[in-house]
Amino acid sequence: xxxxxxxxxxxxxxxxxxxxxxxxxxxxxxxxxxxxxxxxxxxxxxxxxxxxxxxxxxxxxxxxxxxxxxxxxxxxxxxxxxxxxxxxxxxxxxxxxxxxxxxxxxxxxxxxxxxxxxxxxxxxxxxxxxxxxxxxxxxxxxxxxxxxxxxxxxxxxxxxxxxxxxxxxxxxxxxxxxxxxxxxxxxxxxxxxxxxxxxxxxxxxxxxxxxxxxxxxxxxxxxxxxxxxxxxxxxxxxxxxxxxxxxxxxxxxxxxxxxxxxxxxxxxxxxxxxxxxxxxxxxxxxxxxxxxxxxxxxxxxxxxxxxxxxxxxxxxxxxxxxxxxxxxxxxxxxxxxxxxxxxxxxxxxxxxxxxxxxxxxxxxxxxxxxxxxxxxxxxxxxxxxxxxxxxxxxxxxxxxxxxxxxxxxxxxxxxxxxxxxxxxxxxxxxxxxxxxxxxxxxxxxxxxxxxxxxxxxxxxxxxxxxxxxxxxxxxxxxxxxxxxxxxxxxxxxxxxxxxxxxxxxxxxxxxxxxxxxxxxxxxxxxxxxxxxxxxxxxxxxxxxxxxxxxxxxxxxxxxxxxxxxxxxxxxxxxxxxxxxxxxxxxxxxxxxxxxxxxxxxxxxxxxxx
Numbered sequence: 001x002x003x004x005x006x007x008x009x010x011x012x013x014x015x016x017x018x019x020x021x022x023x024x025x026x027x028x029x030x031x032x033x034x035x036x037x038x039x040x041x042x043x044x045x046x047x048x049x050x051x052x053x054x055x056x057x058x059x060x061x062x063x064x065x066x067x068x069x070x071x072x073x074x075x076x077x078x079x080x081x082x083x084x085x086x087x088x089x090x091x092x093x094x095x096x097x098x099x100x101x102x103x104x105x106x107x108x109x110x111x112x113x114x115x116x117x118x119x120x121x122x123x124x125x126x127x128x129x130x131x132x133x134x135x136x137x138x139x140x141x142x143x144x145x146x147x148x149x150x151x152x153x154x155x156x157x158x159x160x161x162x163x164x165x166x167x168x169x170x171x172x173x174x175x176x177x178x179x180x181x182x183x184x185x186x187x188x189x190x191x192x193x194x195x196x197x198x199x200x201x202x203x204x205x206x207x208x209x210x211x212x213x214x215x216x217x218x219x220x221x222x223x224x225x226x227x228x229x230x231x232x233x234x235x236x237x238x239x240x241x242x243x244x245x246x247x248x249x250x251x252x253x254x255x256x257x258x259x260x261x262x263x264x265x266x267x268x269x270x271x272x273x274x275x276x277x278x279x280x281x282x283x284x285x286x287x288x289x290x291x292x293x294x295x296x297x298x299x300x301x302x303x304x305x306x307x308x309x310x311x312x313x314x315x316x317x318x319x320x321x322x323x324x325x326x327x328x329x330x331x332x333x334x335x336x337x338x339x340x341x342x343x344x345x346x347x348x349x350x351x352x353x354x355x356x357x358x359x360x361x362x363x364x365x366x367x368x369x370x371x372x373x374x375x376x377x378x379x380x381x382x383x384x385x386x387x388x389x390x391x392x393x394x395x396x397x398x399x400x401x402x403x404x405x406x407x408x409x410x411x412x413x414x415x416x417x418x419x420x421x422x423x424x425x426x427x428x429x430x431x432x433x434x435x436x437x438x439x440x441x442x443x444x445x446x447x448x449x450x451x452x453x454x455x456x457x458x459x460x461x462x463x464x465x466x467x468x469x470x471x472x473x474x475x476x477x478x479x480x481x482x483x484x485x486x487x488x489x490x491x492x493x494x495x496x497x498x499x500x501x502x503x504x505x506x507x508x509x510x511x512x513x514x515x516x517x518x519x520x521x522x523x524x525x526x527x528x529x530x531x532x533x534x535x536x537x538x539x540x541x542x543x544x545x546x547x548x549x550x551x552x553x554x555x556x557x558x559x560x561x562x563x564x565x566x567x568x569x570x571x572x573x574x575x576x577x578x579x580x581x582x583x584x585x586x587x588x589x590x591x592x593x594x595x596x597x598x599x600x601x602x603x604x605x606x607x608x609x
Contacts (some may be wrong), residue, residue: 002270005156005277008147015120015148017506022056023076024048026085027136027422029063029222030215030254032071036087040071043090053098056288062223064136067376069108074118074136075391079120082106096299107581111316118363123374126392128355130363131179131339132379135223140258143265146226154345157228158237159279164194167238173349175361180206180297181412181438181514183427187240189238192321193239193331200439201241202325204231204332206302207248207255210294211410214441216365217335219377221248223254224339225262225538229285231338233272234345236283239331247302249292249415259287286467294411294465297439298513299324299332301467312467313513323403334439336365356382360426364440370406371446373398382426386416389425401446409438411458411465414516414525415451434525436518450547452537456484462519473516476507480523489550492538497527546609560606565608 003011006312026032037060044058060538064072069083073093080102082093089106096103107114108121129135138145146152158167172187191200205228205431209217221228232244248256266272274282295301296311303325305311324330340362344352353361360382368387369375375393380389386406390396397403408425411565414435416423419447423429430436445454459481468474480503483496488558504520529535535543543551556567556576559585568576570584575592578585587598587607599607 001268001333004112005160008156008269008271008277010154011144012147012150012153013498015144019148020077022078022097024058024134025061025074026058027062027070028060028254029067029070029219030252031063031067035071037058037085037086040073040085040392041088041460043087044094047091047094051094051098051258053094053236053580055056056094056097058440059139060141061137062140062566063132063377065127065132065219065377066118066121066374068375071134073304076137079117080117081108081115081243083108094190103130112293121391122395123376123378126384126388127379128363129469130343130352130355131220131227131336131365132223132377133343134227134344135219140223140225141261143269143441144225146224148357150346150515151226151228151342154289155233155271156277156343157345158234159277159281164238164240167234167345168194168594170349174344174352175349175356175358176337176340176344176352176429178333179336179340179364181407181409182341183437183529186333186337189321189333190235190238192319193329196322196329197425198329199241200326200328201326202241202244202330202539203235203241203244204303204306204330205244205246205298205338206254206297206324206332206334207246208290209249209252209335209439210292210465211412211439211441212458213369213443214367214410214439216367216377216440218252218255220335220339220365221252224257225255225258226266227342228335228338229262229266231341232285233276233283234341235331235338236322237281238601239329241331242282242284244283245288245306245325246285247288247290247296250289251292256287256289263287270560272360293459293467294461295513295515296469298515301513303330305403310467313515314467315512316589319481335361336440336488337572357424357426357428359428364425364437366440366442368442368444370393371401372444372448380425383424383426385422387421388405389442390421394444397444397446399446401448404445404449405446405451406445406456407443407522407585408441409436409521410441411462412514412521413438413441414521415445415454415529417529419529434521434528436521448545448547450488450543450545451526451533452484452543453488453545453547455526456481456488458522459484459519462515462599463606466515466519468510470510470516472507472510473512473519476503476511476521477516479503480507480520484523487534487537488539488543488548490548492534494538497531497534498537551588552594552596554592554594554596554607555609556585556587557606557608560604561585562606565601566601570597570601572597 073082300314
């Protein structure tokens with residue numbers, strides 16, 4: 001049933017009161033769901049029912065961000081944080097909650113002390129959650145809880161108080177820039193789309209997050225889908241559009257499921273559809289599922305896919321603001337960009353622009369992964385250093401190893417070496433070292449990683465994902481991959497590095513879209529900062545990190561070998577000979593596939609590469 005402005009305010013007041021009760025909040029993001037968090041929810045719900053526990057509820061939430069510690073359970077409003085919870089822990093959690101106690105063995109520990117409140121953990125201390133503010137706090141499948149945290153209040157304010165120009169000015173003055181990669185000023189993009197004449201316009205959301213290791217947009221949609229719907233409706237009002245589309249990859253089933261629920265709920269309440277809040281404004285949203293093509297993250301390829309065409313880019317100009325979806329003026333932003341909009345409308349442009357740096361305002365969400373202790377989702381103010389993210393928020397490198405580099409921006413970005421670990425994370429600082437923000441993937445690497453092999457990994461990805469429309473990308477990246485493969489297999493030759501640089505320059509200049517234009521970035525940055533590794537592969541046929549299998553020489557140190565036979569049992573191809581207690585074991589290099597299994601299993605560190 002459609003709601004009036006007063007109805008929405010009544011829901012907000014009533015739900016706020018109910019949310020003051022004790023809530024057992026269980027992460028139901030993709031990571032925790034894969035670790036049986038739904039079973040934890042079911043078990044807790046069953047026990048609460050059996051005990052007739054009044055005033056206590058169990059709620060599914062989105063991602064808390066601390067993925068390394070999942071599944072996560074938080075007791076609200078006390079903010080008691082439980083980590084790595086199992087379904088069989090449900091009874092103990094309920095009993096402790098009923099008796100105003102805690103389950104110490106499940107609590108987080110730092111410096112040998114228990115940390116009760118989740119915001120007190122080092123992982124969260126330097127974060128500032130704006131786009132992620134509601135993730136982990138509300139049930140993403142309950143519109144009333146979103147309304148209770150001032151959801152749809154920004155839309156109401158815009159429709160009742162602001163003109164289209166007012167909204168453009170607020171977004172422009174806030175300094176918000178697109179969080180999808182290039183960092184184009186959001187207010188300017190909205191202004192362009194508004195100024196173009198046309199009776200039919202569209203608002204699109206790019207949720208086709210394809211970078212390896214990236215899950216920022218997915219987590220926002222899983223934990224706070226209504227924030228994106230609200231922002232798109234605000235954008236529709238601002239540019240004069242009545243229809244919106246969210247393009248999301250089908251590999252995000254939980255996000256798709258929650259978006260469908262959110263769209264239905266918003267329509268039922270009259271917050272999407274005809275005559276929204278009685279203002280005469282019409283706006284609707286539909287989902288379109290992508291098949292997982294990385295190139296469809298490029299705006300023109302995305303729109304072709306929505307139209308049912310092959311997902312490949314078009315030359316620009318004309319730009320989407322002039323001729324986009326179905327050849328009509330179109331506004332396109334990504335999930336994280338939209339997630340900031342309602343908060344900016346409610347808190348004002350001065351509030352948002354006070355966060356971050358002079359030219360890079362607000363916060364940025366990163367998917368922190370790789371060789372890092374605290375794998376997860378983090379949101380930090382623009383201008384924090386890479387060191388702060390790696391050492392303070394990320395908890396440093398596991399296993400006592402050293403930080404070597406960080407790949408930021410996925411296949412489109414570049415690597416930041418240890419010598420530049422104090423670089424500020426903002427658009428200008430990253431550009432000054434020939435890197436880029438990208439959508440927010442941040443992969444940390446320790447000193448066991450080969451940078452030539454890393455460049456090869458990302459190039460393999462872009463070669464596979466190229467749509468093939470333009471020759472520089474289709475052919476040029478393939479030629480670069482052939483050279484890199486040759487180098488990592490010990491067949492590199494003098495002049496290969498220079499040839500890679502020459503090809504990279506041509507591909508960047510001549511490719512049709514962002515995929516090809518940025519594909520050489522990982523190669524160029526690794527050559528720039530780790531040229532010595534390329535030369536070691538080419539001149540000395542050696543991988544300094546010992547990661548390139550074709551260049552590995554696995555051998556057993558006869559003095560360290562204790563003749564236990566574990567390596568022989570571990571070897572999958574019977575390349576190790578010898579008998580227990582009858583002399584040191586030996587590896588046959590003709591048979592050895594250099595998998596490294598024996599190195600990992602040897603308890604005496606007698607095997608090396």
